[in-house]
Amino acid sequence: MIRGHNPVIQALLASLFTWGVTALGAAVVFILPHNSKKFLDASLGFAAGVMTAASFWSLLAPAIEISEEQMGKYAFVPVAVGFACGAAFVALSDRLIPSCVRTDFSVVDFLTNSATADTQITTLKDAEADEPTCIDKRKSGESPGSVAFRQTPSPDASLLDVENRSIGPDTQSVSLMSEESQQSWRRILLLILAVTVHNIPEGLAVGVGFGSVGQTPAATFESAFNLALGIGLQNFPEGLAVSLPLAGFGYTKTRAFLYGQLSGMVEPIAALAGAAAVILMEPVLPYALSFAAGAMIYVVADDIIPEAQRNGNGTLASLGTIAGFIVMMCMDVGLG
Template sequence: MDEMVVLLIPLLGTTLGAAMVFFMKDNINAKIEKTLLGFAAGVMIAASVWSLLIPAIDMSKEQGRIAWLPAAVGFMLGILFLLLIDSIVPHLHLDSDKPEGVKSKFSKTTMMMFAVTIHNIPEGMAVGVAYAGAIMGHSKLSLTAAVALSIGIAIQNFPEGAIISMPLKGQGMSKMRAFKCGFLSGVVEPIGAFITILLTSKIIVILPYLLAFAAGAMIYVVIEELIPESQSGEHTNIGTIGAAIGFVLMMVLDVALG
């Protein structure tokens, strides 16, 4: 499969989700939104384990290293990287009126887009590093596994695209502009994936670290954003159910296609 097609699959999910703004009259129901957020969390957790951490550990064994060391170091660096970005970049989470990051004069819409963009950075890295390992012919990373990861992220990007575009429309933004904002929030993924491929192809030895780095960054997003938002407001287990479904779906995709 062509390299750019693999890298653009996740963006397709975001684009289709953002396009829901043209077909849905009202904002997403709160329970549905929590289900979708939980689903996204489940997909990202499973992808972090099966598509990134386990290959990183197996790869380290093959290279004669301490199996857990690159995975542990890379994972923590990924957490710290997202923590740093989260602390610096001004952004505003959905259903929140308190911006995070450094003080700025950016509009509310811009900061909401920044929040989703931060979320999408590790997903792009994950696809990029998985694909890089596949094209380098590493036994622990096949092209089908990279495609499975892209498809899994695209599936969870679909609701995310809708979750960003629908509230913007509800705040009075035109449908086309809300769609563009949803689409642009996902553009960082193929860009991040391509940069990661270039970096990995130059320094093959760091591949296990980059796999774990992407996993750490994804888990940061899950813990910092997706799980709290899926459990906010009135108590319900719907977000947990969504997470379970997302986890199983991504696990099946990785094992069946990988």
């Protein structure tokens, strides 16, 4: 992020910085117990405050100023349209993510390659006494993730008898552990996908910020720098939010770190695209700035704040939000 260089180069360096902070957050898993929910919730709250302040002072304020020069009293139109489109983009991404992961968990089974993905066939010992046999549906050609019970042939047994038979505790535990394991893996995979998708508009915001430098008095190098710094700060808990549950679920800390930092890899690509688009198409600048702001605010309201409040640390998370907002506001006003 060297002043005077090409905006695309500046955007690339800034996005590499934000990716590095994501990796730094993921690396905390090496020194932090996997059940440190208070630290994670406070960090998420701080990130929410930082993103909210950065969305206004680094994105919306320049967008409004440019729109006033172009459209006068109708300056609110491009800002409102861009803001709504940015929020709709993230909302649509959130709706598409679950459809990418089928309910049969075949993607999860392939990615994890762990023993939990292969449920063993458990047979009750008293088969000759017409006891039902627990079989894994994956082995019988049916959809995985569920367990069926099959009765051994007996002329005296009825269907009602089979349905009323008691199921042994070992069989129940195998079935429940398999289902809970698959559900946990699915939640973790969705978390990784969600954080990765949300990093796209953040990288786009960095690119737009540097691409718009000099277009208006409000679009300065300092404001773009502060925006990149703010996004980097909020990327810290995002990296931790991926690596911490992975470590808690049984991954080695090295693998948890690698998955956590990979979620930020899309930011440099999005930043380059954003900077190039703004430079080539100056009239779309208000739309691009407000689009990035809308995407970031939607992520804050729909994902970060609810996640920070989920573990019963609501007051701590709210204090973190206030602190993050104040820090970013002071940086934007004092340095911009």
